[in-house]
Amino acid sequence: MLSGVMPPTGSFHLPLSPDHHRHYLAFAAGSGITPVFSIIKSTLLTEPQSRFTLVYGNRASSTVMLRDQLADLKDQFLDRLSVIHVMSREKQDIDLFNGRIDAHKCRALLEQWIRLDDIDHVFTCGPQQMMEHVSATLLAMGAMMIFAGR
Numbered sequence: 001m002l003s004g005v006m007p008p009t010g011s012f013h014l015p016l017s018p019d020h021h022r023h024y025l026a027f028a029a030g031s032g033i034t035p036v037f038s039i040i041k042s043t044l045l046t047e048p049q050s051r052f053t054l055v056y057g058n059r060a061s062s063t064v065m066l067r068d069q070l071a072d073l074k075d076q077f078l079d080r081l082s083v084i085h086v087m088s089r090e091k092q093d094i095d096l097f098n099g100r101i102d103a104h105k106c107r108a109l110l111e112q113w114i115r116l117d118d119i120d121h122v123f124t125c126g127p128q129q130m131m132e133h134v135s136a137t138l139l140a141m142g143a144m145m146i147f148a149g150r
Contacts, residue, residue, distance in 0.1 A: 013039060013147075014121060014147070016042065016043060016046040016047055017046070017047065018046060018047060018048060020047045020049065020050055021047075021049040021050060022047065022050045022051075022120040022121065023050070023051045023052075023053070023118050023119050023120055024039075024040075024043060024050065024051070024052045024053070024119070024120065024121050024122070024123070025052075025053045025054075025055070025114065025119045025121070025122045025123070026039070026040065026052070026053070026054045026055070026122070026123040026124070026125070027055045027057075027101060027106070027122070027123070027124045027125075027126070027130070027131075027134045028054065028055070028056050028057070028123075028124070028125050028126050029056070029057035029058070029101055029125075029126030029127055029130050030057070030058065030063075030065070030126055030127065031065060031126075032124075032125035032126030032127070032130075033056060033065050033066055033070075033125075034065070034066070035125055036054065036123055036125050037066050037069065037070065037073075039123060040052050040054060040073065040081065041073060044073070044076075044077045044080055044081060050080070051079075051080045051081070051082075052077075052080065052081050052082070053081075053082045053083075053084070053114060053119075054070075054081070054082070054083045054084065055084045055086060055101065055109060055114075056070075056083060056084065056085055056086065057085075057086040057087075057088065057100065057101040057126065057130070058085065058086075058087060058088070059087065059088050059089040059090070060087055060089050060090035061085070061087065061090060064085070070083055084097065084109070084113065085097060086098070086099065086100075086101055086105065088100045096108055096109065096112060096113065100130070101126075101130050101133070101134065102129075102130065102133045103133040103134075103136060103137045106133060106134045106137040106138070107137050107141065110137070110138075110141055116138075116141055116142060116143060117142075119143065121147065122138055122143055122146045122147070123146075123147045123148075124146060124147070124148045125148070131148050135148060
């Protein structure tokens with residue numbers, strides 16, 4: 001289970017090891033994907049037994065940064081990378097994936113789609129308000145290890 005809380009620093013990572021067998025979760029929005037993408041890629045390449053779930057918020061599919069690179073990474077790690085796109089201005093088939101990533105959306109995702117008790121570490125990166133909402137919700141729901149970047 002998760003332990004410890006890291007304050008927003010703008011520089012965040014965990015030591016990686018091929019021996020680790022972890023499940024990581026990241027919440028990113030907009031350009032917050034840039035450092036998170038690097039963390040995801042490095043983790044999946046270094047830790048062959050670990051998994052990563054990404055919740056990535058954007059206005060619309062046309063504004064998704066690193067869309068092709070994420071798709072390629074997903075294809076490379078089909079069983080180990082899950083990507084959930086949340087769009088604030090583009091309607092998606094699953095209502096849960098519509099809107100902004102805020103406290104309510106985070107709670108709904110954790111109650112309906114992601115098992116928090118299966119997560120070892122959480123990363124957040126994006127707009128300050130999103131990171132605050134997500135971190136507060138995660139802490140309220142029992143998560144204790146959150147790495148936040150700006």
